[in-house]
Amino acid sequence: MSDEVWWKSGVIYQVYPRSFQDSNGDGIGDLEGIRRRLDDLARLGVDALWISPFYPSPMADFGYDIADYCGVDPTFGTLADFDALLAQAHARDLRIIVDLVPNHTSDRHPWFVESRSSRANPKRDWYLWRDGKPDGTPPNNWLSNFGGPAWTFDDATGQYYYHAFLAQQPDLNWRNPAVREAMYDVMRFWLRRGVDGFRVDVIYHLIKDDLFRDNPVNAEVRAGDRSSREVIPLYTTDRPEVLEIVEQMRRVVDEFGDSGRPRVLIGEIYLPIPRLMAYYGRSEHGVLQGAQLPFNFQLIGARWEARAIDRIVRDYEAALPAGGWPNWVLGNHDKPRIASRVGLEQARVAAMLLLTLRGTPTLYYGDEIGMRDVTIPNDEVQDPFEKNEPGKGVGRDPERTPMQWDATAHAGFTTGHPWLRLGEDWASRNVATLADDPHSILTFHRRMLALRRRYPALATGAYEPSMTGDHLFAYARVGIAGRVVVMLNFGADPVDVPPTLMPRNPVALLSTHLDRDGALALPLTLRGNEGVVVAGAPEANTVAA
Numbered sequence: 403m404s405d406e407v408w409w410k411s412g413v414i415y416q417v418y419p420r421s422f423q424d425s426n427g428d429g430i431g432d433l434e435g436i437r438r439r440l441d442d443l444a445r446l447g448v449d450a451l452w453i454s455p456f457y458p459s460p461m462a463d464f465g466y467d468i469a470d471y472c473g474v475d476p477t478f479g480t481l482a483d484f485d486a487l488l489a490q491a492h493a494r495d496l497r498i499i500v501d502l503v504p505n506h507t508s509d510r511h512p513w514f515v516e517s518r519s520s521r522a523n524p525k526r527d528w529y530l531w532r533d534g535k536p537d538g539t540p541p542n543n544w545l546s547n548f549g550g551p552a553w554t555f556d557d558a559t560g561q562y563y564y565h566a567f568l569a570q571q572p573d574l575n576w577r578n579p580a581v582r583e584a585m586y587d588v589m590r591f592w593l594r595r596g597v598d599g600f601r602v603d604v605i606y607h608l609i610k611d612d613l614f615r616d617n618p619v620n621a622e623v624r625a626g627d628r629s630s631r632e633v634i635p636l637y638t639t640d641r642p643e644v645l646e647i648v649e650q651m652r653r654v655v656d657e658f659g660d661s662g663r664p665r666v667l668i669g670e671i672y673l674p675i676p677r678l679m680a681y682y683g684r685s686e687h688g689v690l691q692g693a694q695l696p697f698n699f700q701l702i703g704a705r706w707e708a709r710a711i712d713r714i715v716r717d718y719e720a721a722l723p724a725g726g727w728p729n730w731v732l733g734n735h736d737k738p739r740i741a742s743r744v745g746l747e748q749a750r751v752a753a754m755l756l757l758t759l760r761g762t763p764t765l766y767y768g769d770e771i772g773m774r775d776v777t778i779p780n781d782e783v784q785d786p787f788e789k790n791e792p793g794k795g796v797g798r799d800p801e802r803t804p805m806q807w808d809a810t811a812h813a814g815f816t817t818g819h820p821w822l823r824l825g826e827d828w829a830s831r832n833v834a835t836l837a838d839d840p841h842s843i844l845t846f847h848r849r850m851l852a853l854r855r856r857y858p859a860l861a862t863g864a865y866e867p868s869m870t871g872d873h874l875f876a877y878a879r880v881g882i883a884g885r886v887v888v889m890l891n892f893g894a895d896p897v898d899v900p901p902t903l904m905p906r907n908p909v910a911l912l913s914t915h916l917d918r919d920g921a922l923a924l925p926l927t928l929r930g931n932e933g934v935v936v937a938g939a940p941e942a943n944t945v946a947a
């Protein structure tokens with residue numbers, strides 16, 4: 403029964419609010435825009451929206467620099483807009499997950515304004531202030547993830563403060579209990595409003611070494627590169643004490659879980675699998691105490707080959723703690739889009755993989771229509787990461803371009819001037835056009851999502867690896883009501899499927915090419931870049947009846 407909980411069986415869809423739907427013509431998406439698109443999202447068939455930050459912010463890092471955790475930036479609307487969005491999402495059975503950014507605030511947040519005002523200020527210790535070395539240089543060798551030193555000198559009080567990202571994003575001191583209480587109250591503020599959970603930004607960053615030791619130098623990276631990759635973040639991320647905070651956050655979320663509406667804690671964590679597993683938390687009386695879904699980003703960096711993916715899935719399944727529920731992510735607002743990474747044809751195979759592996763899938767907006775990274779000319783670059791490290795290919799604007807809704811001006815995203823240029827293909831690659839095409843990638847996503855609902859084995863069934871070849875990767879999902887086989891061709895050439903993989907009386911439930919339905923003639927040959935979901939006829943009858 404508990405496997406039916408929404409955050410296990412459902413599909414999460416990430417909305418980057420700046421780029422989803424503008425409602426007031428300023429060229430920037432907003433909450434009212436998202437509200438107007440709820441029917442489109444319900445039609446797509448997702449279960450929950452995770453909305454990237456919409457809080458008051460100077461937008462140095464486009465909302466990941468927060469100046470007030472309990473409000474809405476005027477660019478995005480008002481708290482009343484949020485309440486309307488939440489109520490109307492819930493009315494459609496769509497959950498809302500909000501972004502929590504506890505590692506750092508904006509430098510304009512009143513807490514930091516106070517903290518930097520004097521060494522004696524009560525909030526001084528809410529951030530990480532240190533003296534420089536005797537020669538005046540920064541306290542240690544820690545580097546910013548966005549390039550350059552992670553320490554900025556503050557003239558007024560003569561000390562350095564630490565920032566894992568921009569200088570406009572000072573890190574909070576999570577060793578201070580008052581900081582913890584303040585942030586847990588922020589969580590309660592949104593939980594009380596009715597949100598269904600949090601995606602916690604860089605949760606593995608919260609605690610830094612108490613001795614502020616130098617990070618080890620990374621021998622593989624050229625010195626003078628100025629990028630954070632020059633050092634190994636041993637003393638700045640994944641410190642053992644952070645796990646206690648993850649559990650405290652989980653307890654806050656659970657304070658609100660009794661209402662018959664379970665809430666979820668998702669952690670943004672880029673760590674090797676054994677370390678990632680620790681974020682599920684300790685097991686107490688058989689219940690894991692940490693994040694329910696520590697984001698699993700392995701598909702984002704994976705070599706796109708059948709054997710490599712098979713290995714990733716097996717190792718991940720094997721590493722999960724007892725009771726730990728898996729999850730899979732194909733893309734997000736920080737990484738190149740899937741259709742650019744693997745090509746448009748493989749993007750369907752990737753989506754079939756994402757939506758049939760065991761574990762909660764997170765889908766990035768626009769991937770359902772095959773949006774690709776958009777080249778942004780230098781003079782239009784918005785992303786501070788790209789501005790700090792130009793020309794290294796780190797910029798995130800390409801995957802943040804406006805959603806392509808229809809063939810009207812600016813793809814129906816805005817009546818004004820879009821904050822970031824649209825993909826050149828918008829006039830044909832948009833929701834309205836692709837919805838009418840029975841063979842489009844959007845139609846494929848809709849049918850795949852509908853299939854997950856019809857065959858619960860696809861959402862919550864057990865995972866059974868069945869075979870891997872040079873290009874073919876096949877597995878089964880097994881539930882009480884039946885067994886479903888997934889076969890994916892990672893190559894561009896046809897592959898023959900060994901008949902032993904096939905259920906008796908095989909019936910095609912869905913092909914990425916959207917042209918197979920009903921009884922399958924054997925032997926089956928998958929076309930290049932084709933994936934197929936197959937069931938045996940008796941099960942198909944029972945389940946679909």
Ligand code: GLC
Nearest residue numbers: 463466503567603604735736
């Ligand atoms: C996370 C966000 C990213 C942001 C960074 C700093 O990695 O996903 O967009 O820039 O944290 O908040």
